[in-house]
Amino acid sequence: MESSPSSDPLDLDAIRSRVKELEEIHSNCKDDDDSVMSSQDSQELLQDCALQLQSKVKQIMTDCSDFSFLGIEDLDVFVDHLKEELTTAEANSAKISNEIDILTRTHNEDSSEFENELEVMKGLLDNITSQEKKEEEKGSDCASLSREDESNLTCLHGDEEYEVLKLKNQIDERNSILKSLQDFEYAFTRFDALEQIEEALSGLKVIEFDGTCIRLSLRTYVPKLEGLLCQQNIGDTTEPSEINHELLIEVIKGTMEIKSVEIFPNDVYVGDIIDAAKSFRELFSQLALVETRSSLEWFVRKVQDRIIQCTLRRAVVKNANSSRYSLEYVDRHETVVAHLVGVDALIKVSPGWPISSSPLKLTSMNTADHYLEEIPLSLLCKVEEVANSLGEDLRENLSSFVDAIEVILKEQMQLHIHPAGTSKQ
Structure with a gap:
């Protein structure tokens, strides 16, 4: 049996009611077939048979009313005719009985097939009902799971928002650190450039500083002697245009106050400059006129001046040598x-x-x-x-x-x- 598709949902209650009606009708028919015929029905059937027999006898009597006048041959013919009628009646009776058997068998088969189809229909209805219950339970479970999933999703969404916010804060911190590093790099590059310019102009570079000891590289530029020493007879000189020294300055811990100084090479006397720097620091620290580091700056400038002065003096002295002295x-x-x-x-x-x-x-x-x-x-x-x-x-x-x-x-x-x-x- 093919079912036509329909957009409307099946009315299972109506189908179940219709199946129940068919089951009751079939049960009633089966009970009628199995039960003994009622007395009224039996009387009606006997009356019908009696009437049919009476009618048949009357017809025979009518046809053979004068059989007493018949001869022997005619009686034989009549008997033969009756035998034929009997044979025909028996044949019809057998045919009817056979048809009854066929109808009975067909009825039983159709009844059995109908019962099977009813059972299949009932099974299908039970299956559909069971599936509906499962779907309802599943729907209820799904609704419960949906609410639980929604709650979980809400929690998960909250966790994700927290992670996103946390990552955003980390990104902001990294950007702040990156900007600080960029600013530091810019300041360091600028400071390095200024230091190089200062070194080029002043010839001073800090090599090492450990808190109490400063090692300086001091490059002193010596001016050309020609035209500078107008009162001296200066010939061709081979004096360098720049002279390199190292200063090892020991300072008092926590300050820039000079404690002791060594110069390498030790070809320039700086003892008097050291004493003057200490006196300079003590004097102006009492007056609070300058910073402590001013004595150190003053000392370095004075050392450079002394190097230039000594170089020029040695050049003049060297040029003034004679064969006599x-x-x-x-x-x-x-x-x-x-x-x-x-x-x-x-x-x-x-x-x-x-x-x-x-x-x-x-x-x-x-x-x-x-x-x-x-x-x-x-x-x-x-x-x-x-x-x-x-x-x-x-x-x-x-x-x-x-x-x-x-x-x-x-x-x-x-x-x-x-x-x-x-x-x-």
């Missing part, structure tokens, strides 16, 4: 020592010499031990007096001043050997 600059005492024959002349230089036009001064003269008898102290004092009385223009130039001292020394030696009174006699 040799010159040596002693930085500690700011003195040029002229090694003359048997005598050392100590010439004090002024603070601004040789750049400034400051006259030199002969401070003392010393003789070797084996010349003590030949050159008395009074003679040396006389040489100092005469030399320092020379004109400033002559005393500003080292070579000229040493040459003049040499001439004066020779003159005084001649006077000492040959006094003026003896030469007249």
Whole structure:
């Protein structure tokens, strides 16, 4: 049996009611077939049979009313006719009985098939009902699960929102750190550039600092001597244009106050500058006029000035050497020592010499031990007096001043050997 599709849902209650009606009808029919025929029905059936027999007999009697007048042959024919009628009646009876059997068997088969179809229909209805109950239970479970899932989804959504917010905060923190690093990189790059510029301009670079000890690289640029030392006779010089030193400065812990200083190479005397820096710090710290680090800055500038000054002085002294005498600059005492024959002349230089036009001064003269008898102290004092009385223009130039001292020394030696009174006699 094919079912036509329909958009309307099946009315299971109506189908179930219709199946029940068919089941009752079939049950009633089966009960009628199995039960004994009622007395009224039996009487009606007997009456019908009697009427049929009576009608048949009347017809025979009508047809054979005069069989008494028939002869023997006619009776035989009549009997044969009756036999034929009987045979025909029996054949009809057998045919009817056979048809009854066929109808009974067909009825039983149809009834059994109908019962089977009813059972199948009932099974289908029960199955559909069971499925409906399961669907309802499933729907109820689904609704419960849906509410639970919705609750879980809400919790999950809340957790996800928390994670998103947490990640967003982390991203903001990372962006803030990144911006700080970028700012730091920019500041560091700028500071490094400024440090390089400062190093190029000042020649100063911090190599190491451990809290109490500062190691500085000091590059000092020396100006060209030509045209700078107008009062000195400067020829071709090979002095470097820059000189490198290292300063190892020990400071008091927690401050920039100078405690001790070493310079490498130790070719420049800085002891007086250190003492001055300490005095400078003590003086101005009491007056609260400058920061503590000013003494350190002042010290470094003074050291550079001293390096330039010593380099220029050594260059002038080196250029002033002669075959008759040799010159040596002693930085500690700011003195040029002229090694003359048997005598050392100590010439004090002024603070601004040789750049400034400051006259030199002969401070003392010393003789070797084996010349003590030949050159008395009074003679040396006389040489100092005469030399320092020379004109400033002559005393500003080292070579000229040493040459003049040499001439004066020779003159005084001649006077000492040959006094003026003896030469007249």
